[in-house]
Amino acid sequence: MNESSRQRFFYSFGQLANGAYNGLNNAVLGPYLSAFTGNPFVIGYLGNTRTMEGVIIQPLVGRWSDRTSSPMGRRRPFILFGIPFSVLFLMLIPIAGHQGHGRALPLVAAAIILFSITWNIAGDPYQALMVDITPSRRRPIFNAILSVLALLGQVAIVAYAGVAAFKKNNIPDAVFYAGALFMLLTFAAVFFGVSEPRHAGTVAKVEEKIPVRVYVAEIRHFREAFKLLVSVFFLWTGLNAILPFLTIIPTKILGATKSQSLVVYMVMILTAAICAYPFGRLAARGGARRYIVIGTVTLIAAALLGMVVRSYVWFFPVAMLAGAGFSATTALTYPYLSQLVPGSKMGVFTGLQTSFSAVAAPVSIGVTGLLINHFGYRSTFAMLAVMMVVDVAVLLSIDDSAARVQVEEVELEERVMAAALRTPAVV
Numbered sequence: 416m417n418e419s420s421r422q423r424f425f426y427s428f429g430q431l432a433n434g435a436y437n438g439l440n441n442a443v444l445g446p447y448l449s450a451f452t453g454n455p456f457v458i459g460y461l462g463n464t465r466t467m468e469g470v471i472i473q474p475l476v477g478r479w480s481d482r483t484s485s486p487m488g489r490r491r492p493f494i495l496f497g498i499p500f501s502v503l504f505l506m507l508i509p510i511a512g513h514q515g516h517g518r519a520l521p522l523v524a525a526a527i528i529l530f531s532i533t534w535n536i537a538g539d540p541y542q543a544l545m546v547d548i549t550p551s552r553r554r555p556i557f558n559a560i561l562s563v564l565a566l567l568g569q570v571a572i573v574a575y576a577g578v579a580a581f582k583k584n585n586i587p588d589a590v591f592y593a594g595a596l597f598m599l600l601t602f603a604a605v606f607f608g609v610s611e612p613r614h615a616g617t618v619a620k621v622e623e624k625i626p627v628r629v630y631v632a633e634i635r636h637f638r639e640a641f642k643l644l645v646s647v648f649f650l651w652t653g654l655n656a657i658l659p660f661l662t663i664i665p666t667k668i669l670g671a672t673k674s675q676s677l678v679v680y681m682v683m684i685l686t687a688a689i690c691a692y693p694f695g696r697l698a699a700r701g702g703a704r705r706y707i708v709i710g711t712v713t714l715i716a717a718a719l720l721g722m723v724v725r726s727y728v729w730f731f732p733v734a735m736l737a738g739a740g741f742s743a744t745t746a747l748t749y750p751y752l753s754q755l756v757p758g759s760k761m762g763v764f765t766g767l768q769t770s771f772s773a774v775a776a777p778v779s780i781g782v783t784g785l786l787i788n789h790f791g792y793r794s795t796f797a798m799l800a801v802m803m804v805v806d807v808a809v810l811l812s813i814d815d816s817a818a819r820v821q822v823e824e825v826e827l828e829e830r831v832m833a834a835a836l837r838t839p840a841v842v
Contacts, residue, residue, distance in 0.1 A: 422548045423557060425608025429541055430561040432601040434568020435594050436534055439505070441658045442573045442680045444527065446673050447586040449663065451512070451520045455787045459780035461527045462659035469535055469773035477766025480540040481759065484619035488611030489762070490540035490547065497537025498602045502595045504530035509588035539769055541605065543761045546753045547612055554750040555703055559695020562746035566688035570681055572597070577677035585673070618759050621832045633760070633825055639818035640755035640764060643748070644771045646809040650744055651772040653714070653802030655779035656795045657737075660787075667792040669727050679730045686738025691746045703751035708810050710743020715803045721796035755818045757826050 444462040452458065476493065483489045504526050511522035549557050576590045625633070657664075662680050665671035671679075698706050717736035724733060749768070756764045779798070786794035 419548070422609050425604055426545065426548060427561060427564055428601040428604035428608070430564040431568040431571075432598040433538065434565035434570075435572040435597050435601075436538075437565065438569035438572040438576075438684075439591075439594050440531075442569070442662050442677060443576050443586055443590060445659050445661075445663050446580070446676075447508075447512075448523070450585060451523065454784075455660070456780055456784040457520075457524070458663070459655070459659045459783060460776065461524055469532070470770045472532065473535060473539055473766035473769035473773065474763055475766070476536050477539055477543065477762040477764065477769075479762075480543060481762035482619055482622045484616045484623070489615050489619050490544040490611060491606060491609070493540040494537045494602060494606050497533045497535075498599065498606075501530055501533040501537065502599045504533060505591055505595045505598070509591045512588075535769060537602070539765045540762060542749065543765045544609065544611070545749075546758050546761045547615060548609065551754065552699070554753055555698040555747060556692075556695040558750045559691045559693075559698075559746045562691040562695075562742065563688045566684050566691065566742075568597075568601075569684045570688070573677055573681055573684065577674050577681070580673055580677070617833055618829075621829055622759060624832060633828075634763065636825060637756050637760075637764075637818070637821050639813050639815070639821065640752060642809060642813045643752055643755060644764075644767055646806050646813075647748065647768055648771045648775050649802050649806040649809060650711070650748075651775035652779040653718075653799040653806065654741070655776050656783040656798035656802070657718075659780070660783075660792060660795055664792045664795065665727060665730055668724075669730075671727050675727065679734050682731055683734035683738040683741070686735045687742035687745075690739045690742040694743045694746055698747050698750070702815070703747040703754070704810060704813060704815070706743050707747050707751065708807055710740045710747070711803050711807050711810065713737075713740035713743070715800050715807075716740075718796040718800035718803065722793060722800075754815075755813075755822070757822050757829065759829055760825075 440462055445458055448458045448461055480489050480493055483492060485492050487495070507526040508523055508530065511526050512519055514522055545558065545561070546554070572590070572594055575593060576586060579587045579590055622630075661683070662673065662676040665676040665679055666673065694706050694710070713736055717733050717740060720729075720736065721733045724730060749765075752764060752768060753761060779802075783795055783798055786798060
């Protein structure tokens with residue numbers, strides 16, 4: 416195994432943890448919170464991987480990581496800070512849940528929000544690290560492999576939660592403690608196994624030298640990347656209408672048990688895992704945007720079928736279509752973003768991607784909560800379908816040729832600045 420492959424091997428462990436994080440948010444927190452409240456606004460907001468706080472925090476974290484030139488590199492200091500605190504707050508969730516009836520929900524909510532904030536402080540620099548250690552041509556396939564691992568991490572935590580909840584029909588505390596231990600160990604492998612590229616320090620110093628006014632002008636220069644971020648907003652506005660409620664919808668519509676609902680969720684995740692690598696291979700040959708659009712159209716088909724499903728068994732084709740669409744959109748969007756901006760700016764654009772998806776969360780939950788209160792849980796599928804139609808329209812407006820020109824212009828300026836830093840001043 417050469418050094419590059421070894422780096423990617425250890426990096427991959429973090430995706431198992433990301434999968435567990437997503438599984439806890441999308442499949443476990445919803446049923447867990449339903450024991451404290453039936454309010455869809457509360458369940459939807461707290462059972463979300465991106466909270467509103469990230470709108471401000473994550474771009475700042477991304478910008479900071481781009482400029483960090485510590486002995487540990489640009490990204491690893493954020494992993495060292497964020498992961499231990501996130502694990503701590505995860506373990507505090509069940510402890511808070513055992514407090515008095517009036518105090519339990521506010522304390523659980525606080526623990527969940529802090530769990531999410533600290534996880535994303537580590538998570539976005541971790542994601543940007545993938546771009547740092549992976550050549551551009553390999554990113555679609557490698558990110559597809561990472562998506563498979565993340566989905567397997569989801570399956571593991573959801574399967575454990577499903578088995579643990581089978582007899583009790585609720586989520587036991589052990590699920591949170593097992594998830595915390597799993598996340599800590601897998602990210603320890605990332606922190607100790609991955610060394611950042613040697614040129615990272617030089618890139619960080621160049622970023623530090625750029626005046627704020629010039630930096631903001633450079634960021635605004637990447638118009639096609641911002642179109643993709645707008646599409647991310649609509650994607651997550653639609654997905655957030657479904658994901659926090661996915662393990663509740665079969666129960667509310669057809670009276671399925673919590674364990675049966677978790678089975679539907681697992682089918683979606685397994686389908687997504689199966690489809691991720693083929694989509695990555697196809698994107699490496701034919702371009703990422705084409706297959707992101709195909710995945711989005713597949714999500715529209717899943718939403719339309721979900722609107723008319725009449726029996727529990729029909730949730731499985733809905734889950735398979737949703738899994739295929741989810742796989743293409745989530746596995747390929749980030750590698751596509753890395754083509755639209757230079758590597759030196761991936762930290763801040765990773766943060767901006769999180770920011771756009773974080774803005775989508777309250778918008779989606781607010782609208783979805785109103786729809787559920789007036790029309791029932793089936794209306795979440797209509798919300799998904801409408802948002803995906805808008806998402807497709809935005810994706811089709813992106814000009815890849817213009818994006819390449821935008822990236823080349825900024826990269827040329829950065830090379831000039833890097834050369835100036837290496838050249839001693841003449842006195």
